[in-house]
Amino acid sequence: MQLPPRAMTACLCFPCLLFLSACSAVGGGGANLTISVSAGMTTLQAGASTGLTANVMHSGGNPTVTWSLSGATCPNGCGAISSGANGEQYMAPDFAPASFMVTVTATAAADMTKSASVVLTVTHSLSVTCPSGNEGALSGPYAFLMGGGGSVGGIQVSGSIAADGKGNITAGLQDVNSKDSGPETGLTILAVQSLYSVGPDNRGCLGLVDSSNTVHIYRFALASFSSGVAASARLIEFDDSTGNGTRMEGYLARQDPTSFSNSALQGNYVFGMTGGDFSGGRYVSAGVCTAGAGTFGNGNLDSDDAGTLVTNQSGISGTYNVATTGRGTMTLNGQNFVLYMISASRWLAMASDSLDATHPLLSGQFQLQSGSFTNASLNSAAVLALTTFDPSGPTVGASVGLLTPNAAGSATQVLDTNSGGTYSPMQSSSFTYSVAANGRVAISGIAQPPVYYLWAPNHGYIVGTDSAATHGTLEPQAAGPFGNTLLSGTYAYGTEGTGVGGRLTAVGATTFDGMQNVQGTEDDSSPAGLVPNKPVSNTQYLFSSTSTVPGRGTMDVNNSINPSVAYIVSANKVIYINIPAAVTPATKPPLVIVEK
Secondary structure, eight states: OOOOTTOOOOBOOOOEEEEEEEEEEOSSTTOEEEEEEEESOSEEOTTOEEEEEEEEEOTTOOOOEEEEEESTTTTTSSOEEEEETTEEEEEOOSEESSOEEEEEEEEESSOTTOEEEEEEEEOSEEOTTSOOSOGGGSEEEEEEEEEEEETTSSEEEEEEEEEESSSBEEEEEEEEEETTTEEEEEEEBOGGGOEEEEOTTSEEEEEEEBTTOOEEEEEEEEEEEETTEEEEEEEEEOOOSSSSSEEEEEEEEEOOGGGOSGGGOOEEEEEEEEEEOTTSOEEEEEEEEEEETTEEEEEEEEEEETTEEEEEEEEEEEEEEEOTTSEEEEEETTEEEEEEEEETTEEEEEEOSOOBTTBOEEEEEEEEOOSOOSGGGSOSOEEEEEEEEETTTTEEEEEEEEEEEOSSSEEEEEEEEEETTEEEEEEEEEEEEEEOTTSEEEEESSSSOOEEEEEETTEEEEEOOSTTOOEEEEEEOOOSOOOGGGOEEEEEEEEEOSOGGGSOEEEEEEEEESSSEEEEEEEEEETTEEEEEEEEEEEEEEEOTTOSSTTEEEEESSOTTSOEEEEEEETTEEEEEOOOOSSOOOOSOOEEEEEO
């Protein structure tokens, strides 16, 4: 297998043997104790392992030893020793930001003053399990946004990287905000210590070290290619080997450097943001504002803080300042944010205030509005993708469905919902809607009606009015028919939703054969630990051109008893949710976004 750039091939050496003898008598018979340690390999790549052998020699004594590691990167970054069927193994960490040496020591249980050691070298590299050889698929500047939780409570990370197409990160910036540690803003990603790799199926690994000496390891799957270079990716944190750390999921988007200035932000922008409040509830918001000359004005906002609503708030204002790096700062509605430009029509924002009763942990996207808005702005079928979190359970929920408006103020929708393991299929409803000139859509005729904010016809963000703080998107569905032949080729996918710290997150690459079969490879991080390069096989998909709900079908993820419910957005995108059954309970469902 071709190794990632700057990775050094593991050097197979003759066993290294260190020998220490003692003059004092230990054990029985007054015999001298001698102890030796050997390692099958003394230079190895990150993620690789080597066998260890300790030999304690004396008459009638105890052969048991105690193993320990020491070195400049210990205890957190120097690897681990484990016992297995093949004896003791030293396992190097999955990412070595710089080459380092670690001393492995065996101490005799019969005499704790007697020990022997061997020095191992771990090279500057990513894990041997990382796919590689296709690094040119990630090239140029990218912005990213991640959110999740775990042992430190809620956490969000935003930033940017510059990839050179050869596996090197040549520059980068990062901001972190968490419930426990508060904000860390203006961090630099250390280019000399950061790496990435991409495999033939467009899955890859990313190791970043920032100026606070924090290491972040991610797995990703690339999509939206132009001239062989990806414009987007799904991304998960991939460094919680015990299940006691943090898990995050998010996305990566290629940046247009011509947008790295204040003058690029001109016009009306619709935003959708999600996060958590000080009490552990979910906070979501959507709205619109006008940008120009470094200020926001003419803003409108709806928010849902675990059922506490702010409805149709007007007068939202603020300021912004974008640096030539593409990173900026902004204020909006009394809260401070960092922002990362993707283009003049899209940017990412993350709250930079410490979490308190009036400042939620919050992040999301801004999209440039186009056109004027009337009821006719909802004029064709659109796929709905929604997530919820009810803290009283706590209950994680996800829904996918289809909105069918008539362009004159009436609409129907069908939703498939999994709320904490309770599946409600094909929930149908009818309602009326009214689209304001600023793109805000008011809905009536159903209980707890959500609010839409449109940035283009049939495109928008959704904010709920319920205690589970519904949030999501609507995007237009392509014209049918929606048979199996519509989906063909390799797609990237990743999870998206709430309750990230307590459930599985995944990214992967999968190939649809245009008939009914799907196969691919997935990387998983969950409370049970990490599973890299998991095969996804014996999987089928079924979409019928005669379905009563256009584009609705199933994806059988290794389990024909419990097929996932999927909706086609277009030939390039599918969204699905797992539904519960005895085989796979699916009590903490995310959305799964599949994109070509």
